[in-house]
Amino acid sequence: MRGVRYAYPDGHVALHGIDLTVAKGERVALLGPNGAGKTTLVLHLNGILTPSEGHVVVGGLAVDQDRATLAEIRRRVGIVFQDPDDQLFLPTVAEDVAFGPANLGLRGPELAARVDEALAAVGMSGHRDRAPHHLSFGQRRRVAVATVLAMRPEILVLDEPSSNLDPAARRELADILRSLPVTLLMVTHDLPYAFELCDRSVILDGGRIVADGPTPVLLDDEELLARHRLELPYPFRPIRGRAPADE
Amino acid sequence: MGAGHAHVLYRSADSPVHRLPPEVKIAAMVAFTLAVVATPREALWAFGAYALLVAAVAALARVTARWLLLRSTIELPFVLFAFALPFLGAGERVDVAGWQLSVDGLYGAWNIIAKGTLGVWASLLLAATTSTRDLIVGLDRLRCPQILTQIATFMLRYLDVLVGEARRMRLARISRGDDPRFVWQLRGFAAGIGALFLRAFERGERVYLAMVSRGYTGRMPPVWQGTATATTGQWLIAATVPVMAATVAATAAVLT
Incomplete structure (x- = not known):
């Protein structure tokens, strides 16, 4: 992303010139308080929102409003939205996972193979014919990841992947995400989760990137975090490893 | 298909009727209802024949008469008006248990209630043997918009x-x-x-x-239409009911 600026139709400026480069295979956490512009930034990555200034390039392909380009961009960039009930709109799990690749023109056995592969990757193969509303929240989140994986994206973007998950589901999802051979951009304010999964973190606040560096370094800077309404759970200190009370 | 427990009317079972593809059942139900509606109201015997057909399909589908009757109370609010017709109808009057009722009104009420009930029964049989999910698949295969x-x-x-x-x-x-x-x-x-x-x-x-x-451009990808659509044989089997109903309707039309 180069100099991306975006203003909503009501004139509210959500992004003030974002410069961000993510290398292939990197796992990056996008941190920031509520209303920082994280989701707006994500929607630029696959051309749902078009920047008023600047441009976005994905794997050498510039995002524009040309239909063929958009289709290719949306294949390359898979977005997993925060609420799995928004993502899963078809009556069965298998149909929903098939939706993306079918839009890419896949049919028959090839399509079925994609669905199997994606469901296997998130450990949900046994639930293919079930209705989404009969799955637990954690299972729905995993299926939502599968619906995007089925398109074999190069970049996987997750909006608050750990929200509303119980600790075991949260860990299971982390294991799955770690096993995927894709570039990962994770939007979150779950700082330990970012620490666990991403070597690099970017802090976004007020539509600007205010910090970009190795996750442990950023998370150890208490003042920086406090300035941007981010907080670690009390006893958690990545580098010193101890709560201040122990020192 | 395992679309879940959300079905109010679906009766999970394995019967020849359950196994038929949804599109042939929908077509048969609509054709049967059309035949019933087209029958002259004076041909009372024809409606008896339709009821027998419904009973036969219900028995095949293992749907009990009790379930069918209880569920068909859904039509009551819609046919209430029919009960007033014998009292309000004009023309020739007939004495029934001391009440002066209109012949035309009696036929009118019978017409609405008999045809309505048969239609409701046919729909209930379809709903009892086809999951909601399959109904949509069936409509899709029938080229419903x-x-x-x-x-x-x-x-x-x-x-x-x-x-x-x-x-x-x-x-x-x-x-x-x-x-x-x-x-x-x-x-x-x-x-x-x-x-x-x-x-x-x-x-x-x-x-x-x-x-x-995920690449949606305004049209759903045709994921379901291709798989396991009805064979000619299945169409023929399902056609027996509406064909018999149509024969009854035609005979009734000729006789009255």
Whole structure:
């Protein structure tokens, strides 16, 4: 992303010139308080929102409003939205996972193979014919990841992947995400989760990137975090490893 | 298909009727109803024959008469008016148990009730043997406009989500001391409906964004149409019922 600026139709400026480069295979956490512009930034990555200034390039392909380009961009960039009930709109799990690749023109056995592969990757193969509303929240989140994986994206973007998950589901999802051979951009304010999964973190606040560096370094800077309404759970200190009370 | 337990009418079982593909059942149900509606009302015997056909299919599908009769009470509000016809009808009068009833009105009431009941029975048999999900697949295969099947699909998916949201909002309201027992206490409920509508509206936008992100361009990919569509044999088997009904209707039309 180069100099991306975006203003909503009501004139509210959500992004003030974002410069961000993510290398292939990197796992990056996008941190920031509520209303920082994280989701707006994500929607630029696959051309749902078009920047008023600047441009976005994905794997050498510039995002524009040309239909063929958009289709290719949306294949390359898979977005997993925060609420799995928004993502899963078809009556069965298998149909929903098939939706993306079918839009890419896949049919028959090839399509079925994609669905199997994606469901296997998130450990949900046994639930293919079930209705989404009969799955637990954690299972729905995993299926939502599968619906995007089925398109074999190069970049996987997750909006608050750990929200509303119980600790075991949260860990299971982390294991799955770690096993995927894709570039990962994770939007979150779950700082330990970012620490666990991403070597690099970017802090976004007020539509600007205010910090970009190795996750442990950023998370150890208490003042920086406090300035941007981010907080670690009390006893958690990545580098010193101890709560201040122990020192 | 394992679309879940959300079906009110579906009777899970394995019968020859259950196994038929949904599109042939829908077509048979519609054709049967058309034959019934086209029958002259004076041919009382014909309606008896239709009832026998329904009973035969119900027996095949292992649907009990009790279930069918209980469920068909759904038509009562719609046919109530028919009960007034014998009293209001004009023309020739006949004495029934001391009441002067209109012959034309009696036939009119019979016409509405008999045809309505047979139609409801046919629909109930379809619903009892076909899951909601399969009904949509069937409509899709019958080339029903995609916009309608899409709306039905979304309803099927999001009805439970909406009901869950409404339930949580109600619990939250009650937890804060709301106790709407009388009509004039419904303010909270009404506001809840408004909030629910707004939420559904916003969700629609998010669902659409998620669909577009997965390459949606305004048409659903034809994922289901290709698999396991009905064979000629299955069409023929399902056609027996409407063909018999049509024969009865034609005979009745000739005789009266």
